[in-house]
Amino acid sequence: MRVHSLILMSAVFLHAGHAVADERALQQALAKAQVMLKQTSAEKLAAEQELTKLKQEFEQYKKKAEGELAAREVGAERLAGNVNTLKERYVALAEKFQQLQIAHRNVVLGGKESEREIERAKQNFQLCFDNNKKLFDINQEILGNYQDKGFWDVLQQKEPFTGFASVKLETLIQEYQYQNEDLKLEDSLLSAHDLKQ
Numbered sequence: 553m554r555v556h557s558l559i560l561m562s563a564v565f566l567h568a569g570h571a572v573a574d575e576r577a578l579q580q581a582l583a584k585a586q587v588m589l590k591q592t593s594a595e596k597l598a599a600e601q602e603l604t605k606l607k608q609e610f611e612q613y614k615k616k617a618e619g620e621l622a623a624r625e626v627g628a629e630r631l632a633g634n635v636n637t638l639k640e641r642y643v644a645l646a647e648k649f650q651q652l653q654i655a656h657r658n659v660v661l662g663g664k665e666s667e668r669e670i671e672r673a674k675q676n677f678q679l680c681f682d683n684n685k686k687l688f689d690i691n692q693e694i695l696g697n698y699q700d701k702g703f704w705d706v707l708q709q710k711e712p713f714t715g716f717a718s719v720k721l722e723t724l725i726q727e728y729q730y731q732n733e734d735l736k737l738e739d740s741l742l743s744a745h746d747l748k749q
Contacts, residue, residue, distance in 0.1 A: 690731055 687732070690728060694728065
Protein backbone atom coordinates (compact mmCIF):
# COMPACT_ATOMS: atom_id res chain seq x y z
CA MET A 553 0.00 0.00 0.00
CA ARG A 554 2.65 2.06 0.64
CA VAL A 555 3.63 1.71 -2.89
CA HIS A 556 0.22 2.52 -3.84
CA SER A 557 0.21 5.44 -1.71
CA LEU A 558 3.50 6.39 -3.07
CA ILE A 559 2.30 5.98 -6.51
CA LEU A 560 -0.74 7.80 -5.71
CA MET A 561 1.17 10.53 -4.10
CA SER A 562 3.51 10.71 -6.91
CA ALA A 563 0.59 10.80 -9.22
CA VAL A 564 -0.95 13.57 -7.15
CA PHE A 565 2.32 15.41 -7.11
CA LEU A 566 2.71 14.85 -10.73
CA HIS A 567 -0.77 15.81 -11.30
CA ALA A 568 -0.40 18.74 -8.96
CA GLY A 569 2.78 19.68 -10.82
CA HIS A 570 0.92 19.43 -14.03
CA ALA A 571 -1.98 21.29 -12.56
CA VAL A 572 0.33 24.01 -11.33
CA ALA A 573 1.95 24.11 -14.77
CA ASP A 574 -1.43 24.17 -16.44
CA GLU A 575 -2.58 26.88 -14.09
CA ARG A 576 0.45 28.94 -14.87
CA ALA A 577 -0.09 28.43 -18.57
CA LEU A 578 -3.70 29.41 -18.10
CA GLN A 579 -2.72 32.50 -16.15
CA GLN A 580 -0.19 33.41 -18.80
CA ALA A 581 -2.77 32.83 -21.51
CA LEU A 582 -5.28 34.83 -19.52
CA ALA A 583 -2.77 37.65 -19.03
CA LYS A 584 -1.93 37.53 -22.70
CA ALA A 585 -5.63 37.63 -23.59
CA GLN A 586 -6.19 40.56 -21.22
CA VAL A 587 -3.29 42.45 -22.83
CA MET A 588 -4.71 41.67 -26.25
CA LEU A 589 -8.17 42.73 -25.06
CA LYS A 590 -6.75 45.99 -23.73
CA GLN A 591 -4.91 46.54 -27.01
CA THR A 592 -8.03 45.72 -29.02
CA SER A 593 -10.11 48.01 -26.76
CA ALA A 594 -7.53 50.76 -27.21
CA GLU A 595 -7.46 50.16 -30.95
CA LYS A 596 -11.26 50.12 -31.02
CA LEU A 597 -11.35 53.37 -29.05
CA ALA A 598 -8.75 54.93 -31.37
CA ALA A 599 -10.70 53.66 -34.40
CA GLU A 600 -13.95 55.11 -33.02
CA GLN A 601 -12.20 58.43 -32.33
CA GLU A 602 -10.73 58.40 -35.85
CA LEU A 603 -14.16 57.54 -37.27
CA THR A 604 -15.76 60.42 -35.33
CA LYS A 605 -13.03 62.77 -36.56
CA LEU A 606 -13.48 61.58 -40.18
CA LYS A 607 -17.27 61.97 -39.88
CA GLN A 608 -16.79 65.56 -38.65
CA GLU A 609 -14.35 66.30 -41.49
CA PHE A 610 -16.74 64.68 -43.94
CA GLU A 611 -19.60 66.85 -42.68
CA GLN A 612 -17.40 69.97 -42.94
CA TYR A 613 -16.35 69.09 -46.50
CA LYS A 614 -19.93 68.20 -47.36
CA LYS A 615 -21.20 71.58 -46.07
CA LYS A 616 -18.36 73.37 -47.87
CA ALA A 617 -19.08 71.47 -51.09
CA GLU A 618 -22.81 72.17 -50.79
CA GLY A 619 -22.05 75.87 -50.25
CA GLU A 620 -19.72 75.95 -53.24
CA LEU A 621 -22.26 74.07 -55.33
CA ALA A 622 -24.99 76.54 -54.32
CA ALA A 623 -22.66 79.45 -55.12
CA ARG A 624 -21.80 77.89 -58.47
CA GLU A 625 -25.47 77.33 -59.22
CA VAL A 626 -26.17 80.99 -58.43
CA GLY A 627 -23.14 81.95 -60.54
CA ALA A 628 -24.33 79.65 -63.32
CA GLU A 629 -27.78 81.22 -63.21
CA ARG A 630 -26.21 84.68 -63.29
CA LEU A 631 -23.99 83.61 -66.20
CA ALA A 632 -27.00 82.15 -68.00
CA GLY A 633 -28.76 85.48 -67.54
CA ASN A 634 -25.67 87.30 -68.84
CA VAL A 635 -25.45 84.92 -71.80
CA ASN A 636 -29.10 85.55 -72.65
CA THR A 637 -28.57 89.31 -72.37
CA LEU A 638 -25.49 89.09 -74.56
CA LYS A 639 -27.37 86.97 -77.11
CA GLU A 640 -30.13 89.56 -77.25
CA ARG A 641 -27.57 92.35 -77.67
CA TYR A 642 -25.83 90.32 -80.38
CA VAL A 643 -29.10 89.84 -82.28
CA ALA A 644 -29.89 93.56 -81.98
CA LEU A 645 -26.39 94.51 -83.10
CA ALA A 646 -26.53 92.05 -86.00
CA GLU A 647 -29.82 93.60 -87.17
CA LYS A 648 -28.37 97.10 -86.79
CA PHE A 649 -25.27 96.02 -88.74
CA GLN A 650 -27.44 94.68 -91.58
CA GLN A 651 -29.41 97.94 -91.66
CA LEU A 652 -26.18 99.94 -91.72
CA GLN A 653 -24.80 97.71 -94.46
CA ILE A 654 -27.89 98.34 -96.58
CA ALA A 655 -27.72 102.07 -95.87
CA HIS A 656 -24.01 102.09 -96.72
CA ARG A 657 -24.65 100.22 -99.96
CA ASN A 658 -27.38 102.72 -100.86
CA VAL A 659 -25.09 105.64 -100.03
CA VAL A 660 -22.29 104.14 -102.11
CA LEU A 661 -24.65 103.52 -105.03
CA GLY A 662 -26.15 107.01 -104.60
CA GLY A 663 -22.64 108.45 -104.41
CA LYS A 664 -21.68 106.71 -107.64
CA GLU A 665 -24.87 107.97 -109.28
CA SER A 666 -24.11 111.47 -107.98
CA GLU A 667 -20.58 111.21 -109.33
CA ARG A 668 -21.99 110.24 -112.75
CA GLU A 669 -24.43 113.16 -112.61
CA ILE A 670 -21.65 115.53 -111.62
CA GLU A 671 -19.49 114.21 -114.47
CA ARG A 672 -22.37 114.71 -116.93
CA ALA A 673 -22.96 118.21 -115.57
CA LYS A 674 -19.24 118.99 -115.96
CA GLN A 675 -19.32 117.73 -119.53
CA ASN A 676 -22.45 119.77 -120.29
CA PHE A 677 -20.91 122.83 -118.66
CA GLN A 678 -17.71 122.38 -120.67
CA LEU A 679 -19.74 121.97 -123.86
CA CYS A 680 -21.73 125.13 -123.06
CA PHE A 681 -18.54 126.99 -122.22
CA ASP A 682 -16.88 125.91 -125.47
CA ASN A 683 -20.00 126.77 -127.50
CA ASN A 684 -20.29 130.15 -125.79
CA LYS A 685 -16.68 130.88 -126.63
CA LYS A 686 -17.25 129.90 -130.26
CA LEU A 687 -20.41 132.05 -130.41
CA PHE A 688 -18.46 134.92 -128.91
CA ASP A 689 -15.80 134.44 -131.59
CA ILE A 690 -18.48 134.38 -134.33
CA ASN A 691 -20.05 137.54 -132.92
CA GLN A 692 -16.64 139.19 -132.79
CA GLU A 693 -16.09 138.22 -136.40
CA ILE A 694 -19.49 139.64 -137.44
CA LEU A 695 -18.87 142.82 -135.48
CA GLY A 696 -15.42 143.05 -137.02
CA ASN A 697 -16.89 142.75 -140.50
CA TYR A 698 -19.46 145.48 -139.78
CA GLN A 699 -16.94 147.68 -138.07
CA ASP A 700 -14.63 147.61 -141.06
CA LYS A 701 -17.51 148.20 -143.41
CA GLY A 702 -17.11 151.45 -145.18
CA PHE A 703 -19.17 153.66 -147.46
CA TRP A 704 -18.20 151.72 -150.59
CA ASP A 705 -19.14 148.41 -149.00
CA VAL A 706 -22.64 149.73 -148.25
CA LEU A 707 -22.93 151.10 -151.77
CA GLN A 708 -21.85 147.76 -153.30
CA GLN A 709 -24.33 145.92 -151.19
CA LYS A 710 -27.15 148.12 -152.50
CA GLU A 711 -25.95 147.77 -156.06
CA PRO A 712 -28.90 146.45 -158.07
CA PHE A 713 -27.15 145.34 -161.29
CA THR A 714 -24.90 142.39 -160.42
CA GLY A 715 -26.13 141.53 -156.89
CA PHE A 716 -22.69 140.12 -155.99
CA ALA A 717 -22.61 141.93 -152.70
CA SER A 718 -26.05 140.72 -151.62
CA VAL A 719 -25.15 137.11 -152.59
CA LYS A 720 -21.90 137.41 -150.65
CA LEU A 721 -23.85 138.75 -147.66
CA GLU A 722 -26.44 135.97 -147.88
CA THR A 723 -23.64 133.37 -148.08
CA LEU A 724 -21.97 134.89 -145.05
CA ILE A 725 -25.30 134.92 -143.14
CA GLN A 726 -25.90 131.30 -144.09
CA GLU A 727 -22.41 130.31 -142.87
CA TYR A 728 -23.08 132.03 -139.55
CA GLN A 729 -26.42 130.24 -139.27
CA TYR A 730 -24.73 126.88 -139.90
CA GLN A 731 -22.10 127.65 -137.29
CA ASN A 732 -24.79 128.67 -134.78
CA GLU A 733 -26.77 125.47 -135.46
CA ASP A 734 -23.62 123.40 -134.97
CA LEU A 735 -23.09 125.05 -131.60
CA LYS A 736 -26.71 124.61 -130.46
CA LEU A 737 -26.99 122.14 -127.53
CA GLU A 738 -28.72 118.86 -128.26
CA ASP A 739 -32.27 118.58 -126.98
CA SER A 740 -31.40 115.36 -125.11
CA LEU A 741 -28.79 117.22 -123.03
CA LEU A 742 -31.18 120.03 -122.28
CA SER A 743 -34.11 117.75 -121.37
CA ALA A 744 -31.89 115.57 -119.14
CA HIS A 745 -30.64 118.68 -117.35
CA ASP A 746 -34.19 120.10 -117.01
CA LEU A 747 -35.58 116.82 -115.64
CA LYS A 748 -32.98 116.72 -112.88
CA GLN A 749 -33.78 120.21 -111.75
